[in-house]
Amino acid sequence: MILLKQINKFFLSMRTTLWSLGLVLIMFLAGAFIMPGNTAFKALHHMPLLEWINKQPLNVTWWLWGTIIILAVVAVNTLFCSVESIVKKRKVTQWLLLISPQIIHVGFLFILLAHFLSALGAYQEVAAAREGSRMKLTGSNTVLQIKDINIRVDYYGYIKDWQVVIEYSEGGKTIQKDIIRPNQPSIFRGLNVNVKNLKAYPEEILLQLNREPGATWALVGGIVFMIGIVTLIILKIRLEK
Amino acid sequence: MTILALSFASYLFALWKRPFLYLGLVLQIGYIVSRGVELGRLPLVGPHDTITFLAASIAAFAIPFGFTLKEERDRFFSLISASVAIFTVFALTSKQINSPLPPILKTFWFECHVVLAFMSYALFGVAAALGYFSIKNRDPVLDALQYRAVLIGYCLFTLSMIFGGIWAYLAWGTYWVWTPKELWTSISWTFYSFYLHARLRQWWMGRPMAYLGIIGFVIVLFTYLGVSLLMKSSHSF
Numbered sequence: 001m002i003l004l005k006q007i008n009k010f011f012l013s014m015r016t017t018l019w020s021l022g023l024v025l026i027m028f029l030a031g032a033f034i035m036p037g038n039t040a041f042k043a044l045h046h047m048p049l050l051e052w053i054n055k056q057p058l059n060v061t062w063w064l065w066g067t068i069i070i071l072a073v074v075a076v077n078t079l080f081c082s083v084e085s086i087v088k089k090r091k092v093t094q095w096l097l098l099i100s101p102q103i104i105h106v107g108f109l110f111i112l113l114a115h116f117l118s119a120l121g122a123y124q125e126v127a128a129a130r131e132g133s134r135m136k137l138t139g140s141n142t143v144l145q146i147k148d149i150n151i152r153v154d155y156y157g158y159i160k161d162w163q164v165v166i167e168y169s170e171g172g173k174t175i176q177k178d179i180i181r182p183n184q185p186s187i188f189r190g191l192n193v194n195v196k197n198l199k200a201y202p203e204e205i206l207l208q209l210n211r212e213p214g215a216t217w218a219l220v221g222g223i224v225f226m227i228g229i230v231t232l233i234i235l236k237i238r239l240e241k
Numbered sequence: 242m243t244i245l246a247l248s249f250a251s252y253l254f255a256l257w258k259r260p261f262l263y264l265g266l267v268l269q270i271g272y273i274v275s276r277g278v279e280l281g282r283l284p285l286v287g288p289h290d291t292i293t294f295l296a297a298s299i300a301a302f303a304i305p306f307g308f309t310l311k312e313e314r315d316r317f318f319s320l321i322s323a324s325v326a327i328f329t330v331f332a333l334t335s336k337q338i339n340s341p342l343p344p345i346l347k348t349f350w351f352e353c354h355v356v357l358a359f360m361s362y363a364l365f366g367v368a369a370a371l372g373y374f375s376i377k378n379r380d381p382v383l384d385a386l387q388y389r390a391v392l393i394g395y396c397l398f399t400l401s402m403i404f405g406g407i408w409a410y411l412a413w414g415t416y417w418v419w420t421p422k423e424l425w426t427s428i429s430w431t432f433y434s435f436y437l438h439a440r441l442r443q444w445w446m447g448r449p450m451a452y453l454g455i456i457g458f459v460i461v462l463f464t465y466l467g468v469s470l471l472m473k474s475s476h477s478f
Contacts, residue, residue, distance in 0.1 A: 015442075018435065018438060018439055021438065022435060025435065029428060035424060041419065045415065045418060118415075124414065159344060161344050182345050183347075183411040184411065192415075194411075194414050208414055212410065215415075218406060218417070219407070222402075222403035222406065225399060225403075229392075233393060233396060236392075
């Protein structure tokens, strides 16, 4: 019972928040010095983060492990503080001013969830391709074919615009056609198919296939976070006036 | 470049007479607009254009904050003028990038991401300036103004990160990439999250917050310039 009270007190404490944020900062700063000089990080985005981190030596990843652990503490701390804040102060007059920081916290938790989901299941594959190239998508019977590559080059040789027509098929039957343009990827069953790089002469592309399970939660979290912070700023300005 | 050089001169004269600060800002905005017209796009690529935009943003945001001050007003505007003049010199000596934008950068998301980022940097810079005066004179008005600058800057910075994430997902299939730029962005964001929470504790009120505001801007400057110049990432100059 005493232990539960102490745990409760620990997670309700602003001191815990500040110490956790401070430690996360230290972890990130350590990573900022470790990461640039280490070639192990080149493979970081080709597999889920948690899978990658388990394969690397600890002297390279200790700061990431530290960050994950401390962010778990931050997440629980955020949840505890937000719930307590809403429950204890629910009868105050300025209820919207009370709740807007908690909306910010909810957005933050969604973003943490997004990163956690991505750390579990995000991956990236790249493949060089030309018109007519066919490739089987990992983990499925779907075949992706490059039907057409169209690159427009200006007078000075700079690429002005491009589009790549692709086709998805299964068992020889076309199931979907799509066009990839700059900032307009093809989304197929949760897979983001985009062009990382291209060459005009001869026409060749570097196709990139990404799976990001956390993407939707990151967007939701971002929107909720912004609603909270904008509301807070407006209310604070009104209060000052 | 002549207009930019004139704006630099104006900022220097502003150390003597404040209306030159407003003139310098008008000239600098005029230069940015003329660059935009010349290039046919927002001039926000490379060190020359981005430092110019940052300098103009600092001057623009500093003006309303400065007018709220009473005793420190003149010295605040002098510090801002000197700072903006220094940034403008860096812009004058930096290479212009006049090549057309690659297709991947021709998007609303890129423009919003960059504009919001630099507006937030500017607000953090104003907060640092207010922090400097707060250290010298214990004035609750300075503390409150610094907090306001940081809060609005934090809001814009977060929005910039969100737009950047959306753009990265559309361009490269992932909303987050672990490169030096993103890591230092996380450091900046976490630092200001720390700042906003620390001021809820009595121990941190006053001078500690003022120092945090200054340290934060140093981190932001490294995130912007240091990473882009010294490290390899998608944000390299």
